Amino acid sequence: MNKILNMVLKRLGLGLLTLVIVSMLIFIGVEALPGDITEAILGQQATEETVAAFRKELNLDLPAHVRYSQWLYGIVQGDFGMSLANKQPIGEMIGWRLSNTLFLAVTAACICVPLSLILGILSALYRNTPFDRIVSMTSLSAISFPEFFVAYILIALLSVQFNIFPSMVTLDEDMSFFQKIYEVFLPCLTLSIVVMAHMMRMTRAAIINVLSSPYIEMALLKGIDRRRIIVEHAFPNSLSPVINVIVLNLAYLIVGVVVVEVVFVYPGLGQLMVDSVAKRDLPVVQSCGIIFATTYIFLNLTADILSRISNPRLLYSN
Amino acid sequence: MSDLLKITNLKIEAVRENRTKEIIKGIDLTLKRGEVLGLIGESGAGKSTIGLAAMGFCRPGCRIVSSSSIIFDGFEIMNATLAEKQNLRGTRIAYVAQSAAAAFNPAHKLIRQYTEGPVRHGIKSYPEAKKEAQALYKKLLLPDPDNIGYRYPHQVSGGQLQRAMVAMAMACKPDIIVFDEPTTALDVTTQIEVLAAIKKVTRELNTAALYITHDLAVVIQLADRIMVLRHGNLVEEGTSKQLLEAPREQYTRDLLSVRTFQKQVEDPGENKTPILEVQNLTASYRKNTPNVLKDINLKITRGKTIAIVGESGSGKTTLARAIIGLMNPKKGKILYRGKELPYALKRRTKDELRHLQMIYQLPDIALNPRQRIQRILGRPLEFYFGMKRSQRKKRVKELLDMVELPAKFINRFPPELSGGEKQRICIARALAAKPEIIICDEVTSALDQLVAEEVLKLLQNLQDELKVTYLFITHDLATVKAIADEIIVMLLGSIVEQGPREIVFNPPHHEYTELLLSSVPEMKLDWLDELLKSRREKEAARGNGKKFHDIESYLAVSN
Numbered sequence: 001m002n003k004i005l006n007m008v009l010k011r012l013g014l015g016l017l018t019l020v021i022v023s024m025l026i027f028i029g030v031e032a033l034p035g036d037i038t039e040a041i042l043g044q045q046a047t048e049e050t051v052a053a054f055r056k057e058l059n060l061d062l063p064a065h066v067r068y069s070q071w072l073y074g075i076v077q078g079d080f081g082m083s084l085a086n087k088q089p090i091g092e093m094i095g096w097r098l099s100n101t102l103f104l105a106v107t108a109a110c111i112c113v114p115l116s117l118i119l120g121i122l123s124a125l126y127r128n129t130p131f132d133r134i135v136s137m138t139s140l141s142a143i144s145f146p147e148f149f150v151a152y153i154l155i156a157l158l159s160v161q162f163n164i165f166p167s168m169v170t171l172d173e174d175m176s177f178f179q180k181i182y183e184v185f186l187p188c189l190t191l192s193i194v195v196m197a198h199m200m201r202m203t204r205a206a207i208i209n210v211l212s213s214p215y216i217e218m219a220l221l222k223g224i225d226r227r228r229i230i231v232e233h234a235f236p237n238s239l240s241p242v243i244n245v246i247v248l249n250l251a252y253l254i255v256g257v258v259v260v261e262v263v264f265v266y267p268g269l270g271q272l273m274v275d276s277v278a279k280r281d282l283p284v285v286q287s288c289g290i291i292f293a294t295t296y297i298f299l300n301l302t303a304d305i306l307s308r309i310s311n312p313r314l315l316y317s318n
Numbered sequence: 319m320s321d322l323l324k325i326t327n328l329k330i331e332a333v334r335e336n337r338t339k340e341i342i343k344g345i346d347l348t349l350k351r352g353e354v355l356g357l358i359g360e361s362g363a364g365k366s367t368i369g370l371a372a373m374g375f376c377r378p379g380c381r382i383v384s385s386s387s388i389i390f391d392g393f394e395i396m397n398a399t400l401a402e403k404q405n406l407r408g409t410r411i412a413y414v415a416q417s418a419a420a421a422f423n424p425a426h427k428l429i430r431q432y433t434e435g436p437v438r439h440g441i442k443s444y445p446e447a448k449k450e451a452q453a454l455y456k457k458l459l460l461p462d463p464d465n466i467g468y469r470y471p472h473q474v475s476g477g478q479l480q481r482a483m484v485a486m487a488m489a490c491k492p493d494i495i496v497f498d499e500p501t502t503a504l505d506v507t508t509q510i511e512v513l514a515a516i517k518k519v520t521r522e523l524n525t526a527a528l529y530i531t532h533d534l535a536v537v538i539q540l541a542d543r544i545m546v547l548r549h550g551n552l553v554e555e556g557t558s559k560q561l562l563e564a565p566r567e568q569y570t571r572d573l574l575s576v577r578t579f580q581k582q583v584e585d586p587g588e589n590k591t592p593i594l595e596v597q598n599l600t601a602s603y604r605k606n607t608p609n610v611l612k613d614i615n616l617k618i619t620r621g622k623t624i625a626i627v628g629e630s631g632s633g634k635t636t637l638a639r640a641i642i643g644l645m646n647p648k649k650g651k652i653l654y655r656g657k658e659l660p661y662a663l664k665r666r667t668k669d670e671l672r673h674l675q676m677i678y679q680l681p682d683i684a685l686n687p688r689q690r691i692q693r694i695l696g697r698p699l700e701f702y703f704g705m706k707r708s709q710r711k712k713r714v715k716e717l718l719d720m721v722e723l724p725a726k727f728i729n730r731f732p733p734e735l736s737g738g739e740k741q742r743i744c745i746a747r748a749l750a751a752k753p754e755i756i757i758c759d760e761v762t763s764a765l766d767q768l769v770a771e772e773v774l775k776l777l778q779n780l781q782d783e784l785k786v787t788y789l790f791i792t793h794d795l796a797t798v799k800a801i802a803d804e805i806i807v808m809l810l811g812s813i814v815e816q817g818p819r820e821i822v823f824n825p826p827h828h829e830y831t832e833l834l835l836s837s838v839p840e841m842k843l844d845w846l847d848e849l850l851k852s853r854r855e856k857e858a859a860r861g862n863g864k865k866f867h868d869i870e871s872y873l874a875v876s877n
Contacts, residue, residue, distance in 0.1 A: 212378075213420070214415060214417065214420040214421045215420065215421050215422060215423040215424070217377075217415075217421075218413070218415055218421040218422070218423075219423070219434075220375070220404075220407070221370075221373060221375060221407050221408065221412075221413040222407060222408035222412070222413075222434065222435045222486075223403075223404045223405060223406065223407035223408035223409060223435065223438070223439060224404070224408070224434065224435070224438055225404065225438070228438070232426075233423050233425075233426075236423075236425035236426070237423065237424065237425050311424075311425075312424065312425060312470040312472070313424055313470070313472045316470060316472075316473060
């Protein structure tokens with residue numbers, strides 16, 4: 001167990017280092033964007049004096065490294081700074097949006113992770129049967145479509161044609177859980193369709209990969225039922241790659257939802273980021289970037305730990 | 319009494335890209351209750367395939383021809399559905415695989431895998447099965463029998479794991495157990511324990527067994543009857559005694575007489591200066607880990623064969639790697655003709671490299687499958703001697719001739735050759751450098767015994783001709799007896815005994831050498847029983863609770 005702790009600490013350290021580097025990259029990237037908020041707010045007719053005064057007021061006249069360290073110092077203390085566009089603390093703006101994004105991601109994950117594991121196991125069990133082929137083909141075509149296309153098809157079908165689900169998501173804090181679920185149904189379905197194929201195919205491939213191992217033959221010769229062999233003997237040994245793919249996809253559910261959020265006008269973090277880029281509200285963009293990066297690094301760390309724990313050889317190595 | 323298992327006209331085909339090839343060509347076999355039948359043959363004889371077919375099982379790519387008949391206790395397995403077969407497997411016919419390390423599921427604890435069979439077949443409840451497992455572990459002399467089941471396979475040694483698998487096969491008290499080379503992957507000292515375990519449980523529970531092996535000396539200890547197989551055909555069949563004392567077929571006689579080759583004893587009087595000397599060599603794989611080599615000292619005389627013997631984990635391969643420069647020792651010296659060699663391969667001169675060559679255990683892996691023999695053998699010629707194309711071709715042909723292969727092999731790829739031929743190519747490649755010393759790392763372990771014998775003879779002829787020195791690393795004492803002038807016995811990274819063959823192999827031995835030597839199966843009926851009996855007596859006489867198979871205790875004696 002000590003080894004695991006050791007590894008976790010090491011990875012955490014590395015994760016922090018990565019975060020610092022990422023924060024620099026985000027800052028440099030944002031700096032490199034043409035124009036700044038002053039031009040966006042004051043418009044093209046503004047005189048040089050007003051622009052300079054405004055920039056001074058927003059501390060934009062300070063050199064880049066000073067602003068970077070101020071920004072980083074703030075974040076470490078939990079202060080994301082103020083939005084330039086509406087003078088609100090960014091922390092508050094992001095909080096609600098982040099919880100919405102997480103809500104969408106968690107709902108999607110709850111649907112697609114179990115479903116893709118089950119489908120993956122079933123198609124390994126019924127390998128090369130019509131069932132397997134149909135699952136394979138459907139999932140392949142699902143990942144071949146861009147997600148906005150899937151989203152619009154679903155809207156066209158389920159909200160325009162049959163009017164079952166709303167095409168635009170409106171969320172507020174007083175809604176009950178089931179109302180919320182109803183509201184996020186379409187974006188959730190879109191994400192699940194896009195993400196499931198990866199996980200399902202990896203589960204199938206990983207299981208089939210271990211099916212030729214001697215211990216599977218041994219289980220067969222012990223007279224164990226084929227279904228049980230797949231679930232109890234093959235699946236536990238194929239967990240490591242499956243966990244990695246699942247976690248990467250979970251990260252995608254949080255980080256990669258920008259397009260889906262925009263299509264459904266979903267009040268999430270991704271949309272906030274897109275809006276803020278348009279408004280040149282750079283501190284907000286930076287904060288969103290940092291949150292996305294943290295999520296990604298944290299989930300990867302989780303994947304490493306889980307796939308290690310799932311393997312007794314690594315868990316109890318002497 | 320009727321036969322428990324009756325196989326008639328068993329034919330099995332290998333199917334590959336719509337082409338079929340018969341690999342079992344009409345075998346008849348019967349097995350009575352409580353009888354042990356040995357199936358023996360070299361690789362490709364089809365013995366494992368027959369063993370699996372007795373369970374109605376075929377590996378992917380093979381199929382049993384429908385005219386075959388496999389009747390188990392009056393029940394025709396050929397007509398059985400998969401569900402019916404699965405009901406028989408594990409409960410009435412069980413299987414013990416060659417490599418327990420591969421056949422145990424790495425994700426589950428041993429006891430869970432033991433109990434799985436009886437519980438899933440609805441024969442016993444989990445607590446009952448668990449209790450029985452512990453009792454059986456105890457009977458098979460596994461250490462800490464109550465708790466060993468709660469370990470994962472990787473936490474248990476190879477010999478213990480193999481015994482745990484024998485226990486697992488016994489879980490449902492089957493009528494027949496198929497043992498598929500259950501001791502081939504084990505060291506000799508561990509093999510004894512597993513053989514003893516197998517003999518004990520099959521006798522006590524009156525279980526019938528198909529015992530598959532390539533080692534005649536092993537099967538004689540266990541089997542009532544033996545079938546000798548070759549290329550999917552039966553060569554001859556008889557009781558163990560008949561086969562041992564009056565074999566009818568030449569092939570059986572060859573199998574029996576294997577290991578008769580022995581090097582002539584040379585005049586030991588000449589005491590030349592050593593060509594290679596190792597002084598106080600100590601090595602470990604990483605910093606702050608235990609040393610895998612502990613203060614090794616040895617001298618090698620030119621033109622002699624020095625065998626390093628030891629079981630897995632004794633550090634013999636590590637020693638070879640350190641000498642050849644693939645591993646940096648912690649301290650100590652390696653002297654070639656009195657001159658110190660740098661540790662690292664990179665810092666050795668071309669000439670120093672040339673004088674030390676190596677041949678590996680697995681020729682399949684040591685040869686690039688996509689290079690022609692011409693290129694494989696030509697490469698050292700170019701590298702060490704800068705030979706031109708035409709010169710190289712001439713020399714490659716000479717080399718092929720030296721290892722007794724036809725010159726037409728020059729344009730072949732390694733996969734087109736047999737195992738023995740591939741190992742000959744490896745020998746030729748080592749010879750191409752005109753080395754003084756060749757390190758042979760288990761060079762015959764992967765080969766069939768008859769082929770191995772030919773390779774040993776070739777190595778000996780080459781030594782007589784070229785005066786090349788061999789450093790022979792092996793766990794196989796029969797090989798050592800055949801070819802070594804001097805012997806070094808290693809145990810857990812230390813040398814416990816060294817000296818000329820006649821001295822090491824003749825009593826008085828060091829205790830560990832004694833253990834090793836006595837553990838080599840002999841072509842004698844009742845050898846195993848007698849050995850076990852004498853060991854129990856000695857253990858009792860000693861009275862200090864020290865067991866024969868407790869390897870580490872031997873080291874304490876030597877220090």
